[in-house]
Amino acid sequence: MAAGAGNDSIEGGRGNAAVQNEARIIAEPSCPHPTEIMPIRRTVFFISDRTGITVEMLGNSLLTQFDSVEFKRVTLPFIDNIDKVQEALRQIEAAGQEAGKRPLVFTSLMADNLRQEIGQANAMVLDLFDRFIVPLEAELGVKSAHAVGRSHSAGNFKDYNHRIESVNYTLAHDDGMTNRNLEAADIILVGVSRSGKTPTCLYMALQFGIKAANYPLIPEDLEKMKLPPALLPLKHKVWGLTIVPERLQSIRQERKPDSKYASLQNCKWEVQAAETLMQSAGVSFLNSTTKSIEELATTILHEAKLDRRVY
Numbered sequence: 001m002a003a004g005a006g007n008d009s010i011e012g013g014r015g016n017a018a019v020q021n022e023a024r025i026i027a028e029p030s031c032p033h034p035t036e037i038m039p040i041r042r043t044v045f046f047i048s049d050r051t052g053i054t055v056e057m058l059g060n061s062l063l064t065q066f067d068s069v070e071f072k073r074v075t076l077p078f079i080d081n082i083d084k085v086q087e088a089l090r091q092i093e094a095a096g097q098e099a100g101k102r103p104l105v106f107t108s109l110m111a112d113n114l115r116q117e118i119g120q121a122n123a124m125v126l127d128l129f130d131r132f133i134v135p136l137e138a139e140l141g142v143k144s145a146h147a148v149g150r151s152h153s154a155g156n157f158k159d160y161n162h163r164i165e166s167v168n169y170t171l172a173h174d175d176g177m178t179n180r181n182l183e184a185a186d187i188i189l190v191g192v193s194r195s196g197k198t199p200t201c202l203y204m205a206l207q208f209g210i211k212a213a214n215y216p217l218i219p220e221d222l223e224k225m226k227l228p229p230a231l232l233p234l235k236h237k238v239w240g241l242t243i244v245p246e247r248l249q250s251i252r253q254e255r256k257p258d259s260k261y262a263s264l265q266n267c268k269w270e271v272q273a274a275e276t277l278m279q280s281a282g283v284s285f286l287n288s289t290t291k292s293i294e295e296l297a298t299t300i301l302h303e304a305k306l307d308r309r310v311y
Contacts, residue, residue, distance in 0.1 A: 040069045043095040043103040045076060047088055047118060049110060052077040055128060059106035079109065085117045092121045159309065163209045170205040173213035174198055179230040182213060186306055188234060189214040190227070190278070191241035192270045193261075194251045196288035196296065200241070204297045209309040222273035227281050239300050240278040240285030245271045247289050 044063065046056045052075045063071055074095070076088050096102045103123045109115045110129060119125050133144050172178060173185065175198065182188070187204070189197045193216050201212035215228055231238055245267040252262035260266055278285045284303065286296055301308055 041072065041099065042069055042101060043072045043074065043099055045074050045092055045103055045105045047076045047079050047105060047107040047109065049080045050077065055106050055108040058128065082114065082117065085114050088118065089121055092123050096122055162309070163206065166205040166209045166211050169211040170201050170213070174201065176215040182230060183234060184211060185213040185237055186211045187300060187304060188231060188238045189241060190217055190238055190283065192217050192274050194248060195241045195243045197241055199293050200296045203293045204301065208301065210306060217274045217277065222270060222277060225277050225280065235281065238283050239304065240283045241288045242271060242275050242285050243287065244289040
């Protein structure tokens with residue numbers, strides 16, 4: 001009996017502990033798994049009386065500092081009268097009600113009445129005019145023109161035409177299509193196929209008015225271990241791009257799946273040969289694998305000491 005009682009006591013103790021543990025589990029709220037934590041979401045409006053490019057660029061530069069927040073971006077360009085402002089206010093209000101949090105609003109409106117109206121929005125309004133133009137007026141001792149669309153416009157025909165000419169030149173000299181007027185290039189990019197030459201050249205042309213040609217280093221060049229003959233007299237203008245073979249294979253696989261062109265073995269050979277060729281020719285080159293087009297273009301312009309034209 002004593003033994004039996006002891007066993008019952010032991011089992012009873014285990015049972016009570018189990019009940020207590022179960023009660024504790026029910027009473028204590030479970031902690032969410034880190035992957036289940038809902039991200040912070042906010043709606044952002046970019047409002048401009050012209051294209052919105054300037055306010056987008058500045059606003060997005062600031063937002064990149066908040067990588068834990070998921071932003072829904074809405075751009076409202078050409079908001080140049082009171083009716084359009086009222087419609088923008090309705091969209092801002094609706095977005096705030098839907099999200100349960102007031103939106104962020106970046107605005108570059110110039111007209112005082114429109115700026116004052118948008119300032120009434122139920123949102124955090126960041127007025128680029130108030131934050132930059134007004135202090136500049138105070139510092140310079142003169143009033144600004146309050147002119148709409150001074151940046152990213154065709155108002156300065158000389159500069160605008162120069163930019164268009166640069167884009168046309170870059171398109172005409174893409175991928176080694178022609179050697180005609182090659183000496184007029186400000187920069188000539190070389191590298192294996194799909195290493196990022198074309199988008200980098202187009203960005204330099206459109207953003208900075210740079211006449212940028214590009215030439216692919218094809219297998220024949222790599223076997224001879226020489227730059228294309230047309231580039232030899234212009235070697236001082238030549239810059240190179242390289243890329244990690246695995247990334248190159250991934251890009252080429254999308255274009256020509258399961259081809260020799262896209263095979264990892266071929267990509268490794270081309271990249272290694274191209275880097276050796278550029279080194280032996282004294283051509284500076286950058287690795288495009290982890291760099292954005294903006295970073296590549298800016299580095300090349302800086303290192304090559306090219307004039308950056310601002311539009």
